[in-house]
Amino acid sequence: xxxxxxEQYLREYALLKAEGxxxxxxxxxxxxxxACVVMAVIITMSLVLGAELGSKANPTTTTYVPRPEWYxxxxxxxxxxxxxxxxxxxxxxxxxxxxxxxxxxxxxxDRGPERRPERRPIATLTGIFVIGAMALLTYEGAQAGxxxxxxxxxxxxxxxxxxxxxxxxxxxxxxxxxxxCLACHKLGDNGNDGPGPNLTHIGSKLYAQGIARTLVNPTxxxxxxxxxxxxxxxxxxxxLSQSK
Amino acid sequence: MPRLPKLPAPPLPSAxxxxxxxxxxxxxxxxxxxxxxxxxVTVVDWIDERTxxxxxxRWLLFRKVPKGTNWFYTxxxxxxxxxxxxxxxxxxxxxYYRPDPAGGAYExxxxxxxxxxxxxxxxxxxxxxxxxxVVLIFLHMGRVFFFGAYKYPRELxxxxxxxxxxxxxVMAFTGYLLPFDxxxxxxxxxxxxxxxxxxxxxxxxSDFLRGGGEFGATTLSRFYSIHMLIxxxxxxxxxxxxxxxxxxxxxxxxxxxKAKERSELLETEV
Ligand code: HEM
Numbered sequence: 001x002x003x004x005x006x007e008q009y010l011r012e013y014a015l016l017k018a019e020g021x022x023x024x025x026x027x028x029x030x031x032x033x034x035a036c037v038v039m040a041v042i043i044t045m046s047l048v049l050g051a052e053l054g055s056k057a058n059p060t061t062t063t064y065v066p067r068p069e070w071y072x073x074x075x076x077x078x079x080x081x082x083x084x085x086x087x088x089x090x091x092x093x094x095x096x097x098x099x100x101x102x103x104x105x106x107x108x109x110d111r112g113p114e115r116r117p118e119r120r121p122i123a124t125l126t127g128i129f130v131i132g133a134m135a136l137l138t139y140e141g142a143q144a145g146x147x148x149x150x151x152x153x154x155x156x157x158x159x160x161x162x163x164x165x166x167x168x169x170x171x172x173x174x175x176x177x178x179x180x181c182l183a184c185h186k187l188g189d190n191g192n193d194g195p196g197p198n199l200t201h202i203g204s205k206l207y208a209q210g211i212a213r214t215l216v217n218p219t220x221x222x223x224x225x226x227x228x229x230x231x232x233x234x235x236x237x238x239x240l241s242q243s244k
Numbered sequence: 245m246p247r248l249p250k251l252p253a254p255p256l257p258s259a260x261x262x263x264x265x266x267x268x269x270x271x272x273x274x275x276x277x278x279x280x281x282x283x284x285v286t287v288v289d290w291i292d293e294r295t296x297x298x299x300x301x302r303w304l305l306f307r308k309v310p311k312g313t314n315w316f317y318t319x320x321x322x323x324x325x326x327x328x329x330x331x332x333x334x335x336x337x338x339x340y341y342r343p344d345p346a347g348g349a350y351e352x353x354x355x356x357x358x359x360x361x362x363x364x365x366x367x368x369x370x371x372x373x374x375x376x377x378v379v380l381i382f383l384h385m386g387r388v389f390f391f392g393a394y395k396y397p398r399e400l401x402x403x404x405x406x407x408x409x410x411x412x413x414v415m416a417f418t419g420y421l422l423p424f425d426x427x428x429x430x431x432x433x434x435x436x437x438x439x440x441x442x443x444x445x446x447x448x449x450s451d452f453l454r455g456g457g458e459f460g461a462t463t464l465s466r467f468y469s470i471h472m473l474i475x476x477x478x479x480x481x482x483x484x485x486x487x488x489x490x491x492x493x494x495x496x497x498x499x500x501x502k503a504k505e506r507s508e509l510l511e512t513e514v
Contacts, residue, residue, distance in 0.1 A: 001396050009396060015503030016310040017494055024305035027313060034318035035325040042329055042376050046368030053357050056350045057429035059459075066430035069420055071378045072413075079438075104406045106389075107399035115392030115499035127389050180430055220437035223430065 005113040059227040066180050066223065073141025074134045079195035079221065080144070081137075144192050150177045152188035152200070158242050165238065172239025175232050184222065187243070196222060203244040211240045303491065310497035316391070317495060319384040324483065326377035330415075333370040334472065341422065343468040345461055349424040374416050381412055393496040401489040404482055411479050418471040424464065432467075433459055 001009070021027075068076060078095050102109070110123055117124045150173050158169050176182075182191030186198045202211065215236065216226040228236070292298045309317075340356045340363070342348040356363040385405065388394055394402035421432040436459065440450035455462030 006396055012503050013310070013494070013497065016312075016497040016501060017308050019504065020308040020310040020313065020497075022306050023309050027309050027317070028305070030315060030318050031321040034315075034322045038322050038325045038376065038380070039329065042326070042369050042373045045372035045376070046365055049368065049372060051357060051364055051368040051371045053350075053353055053423055054425035054427045056347065057345075057424045057426055059429070066434040067427065068431050068435060069374075069416055071375065071416065072435075075438075100406075100410070103409075104403055107394045107402045111395070113395070115395060115496075117390045117392070117499070120392065123392075124390065127386070131386070220440045221434050223433040223437060 001111055001113045009113065066183055070138065070142060074137035076195075077137040077141040077144070080140075080192065081194070144183075150182075150187050150190050152190075152243070155242065155244070165242070168235045168238040169242055171232070172235035172237070175228070175236050176239060179225070179228075179236075199240060199243065201244055203241045206241070208237050208241040212237050307491060307494065309495055310501075312498045312501045313495065314498065316387045319380060319387050320490075323377060323380040323384050324487075326373055326380050327479065327483070330370060330373050330377060331476065333366050333373065334476075336366050337370055338472055341468075343422070343465040345424060345464040349422065349464060353423045353425075374419065377412060378416060381409055385409065391496060392499050397493055398489070398496070401486060401493070404486045404489070408479060408482050408486065411475050411482070414475050415471060415479070418467045418475070421464065421467045422471065 075096060082095070110120075112120065114120050152173075154166070154169060154173075158166055176187070177190075181187075181196075181199070184194070184196035185191050186193045186200065188200050191199075206214070212233070214222075215228075215233065216224060218224055225233070225236070337356065340352050340360060342352040344352075353367070356367055358364070388402065388405070417432075417435060420435075421428045436450045436453050439453065440446050451457060453463070453466065454460070455466045
């Protein structure tokens, strides 16, 4: 907007304001009605949905899927969509940071004098697109619950070996199923395809030590599982290294 | 009852002055009710004489809002109410909460939820209120965006609003850990790790959040002080600035409205 357009806007606005009504009581009345609606919604939600409390935090087991509050689903979903590991930083912080910078700078990017949504199609369409994308990502994120069972069959090689190997394999399968790994990894038909790599054949890519190292000292966003009790940890490593 | 001292009344034109009592007429003395009313007026006058707050009140309340202001314009104040509800319920929760990761935190939340009178209700209001506030802030932002209300002269108010959005999300993120149940714990670890992958500041930010390289004992109290002291303080201050600018600049008129022709206005309004 140049100086003339600014002055034109201020003049126009002064006129519209002169034709308006006082804030009190006209706008205040609407705001008060809205405030009552907001309080009613919050109270109803509290009464109907309550406030549950899961089991106590326990660094040695993760029987809970690491899942953020629903309004962060879209961020988590961006991680799933942008999968290659070398792009992960882009997904985790890159896209949100760029989005945030644009959000802050919007008034300095879009400086045209036009305000009617239908006469500034680029801004309006971009806005609708962003809202649609966020809604879609939130929806997808909400769908992507993670199962707590792994249905991959035990390989015949492990079954043939039997003994300690078979026992550790089965125990490890249990631990992995219950430890929220499936929130980020796919194993056979279970779990989510991302943000972590598919673990179905991880045993043919990584040796046991490599897997153990990943579990203790993973690349973000994967949490470290070094607090698992040693025997559970061993079971997990056995299970994964035998999943070829 | 002793009469409270009164401010000298401004000289009134004789037409407006109460007529003196006629001879023989009973002089009605103000009863206790009248005295109480006077006391109220006197207190307000006393404060106003020293602060001139009534001018601020007039400026806030009796400013004009432009023609065509509709229900979409209530979304900002609705966000404000959601925030106030969070503040009040949060204060009550803070009366019981102990930021002790060794079990005290979880135990105090369990106590609030199961034992305290109306505890679960207040906790539910705080929990769901956060969702309501996030939804409302996005709706408000959407209104501002589609109405083009971020343009001259309101750019700065948009920037303040964007900071408020970020701070609101920080509240949501830090509050999620506090119950310290399994979900809170693991979701927060993942969240902090995600922060750590950020460019430049990322690793420092997640070290700051954790209170060190490890997710440990200081992490919870750090989240707690961020959640109930630092960020709410910033939000209150910024809402103040936001509303100051709203009042100073006035709210926009809906973009499709045109002012009446100048001449027409001159005839009718002047
Ligand atoms: C804690 C959160 C917030 C509160 C309590 C709040 C409150 C308000 C209120 C009461 C108004 C008056 C007009 C209306 O209600 O629409 C307003 C206007 C405004 N808000 Fe917010 N707001 C918040 C967040 C935001 C955000 C996230 C943005 C955008 C990034 C924003 C940008 C604006 C702008 C530009 C105006 C002027 C609109 C106009 O003049 O029509 N606000 N805000």
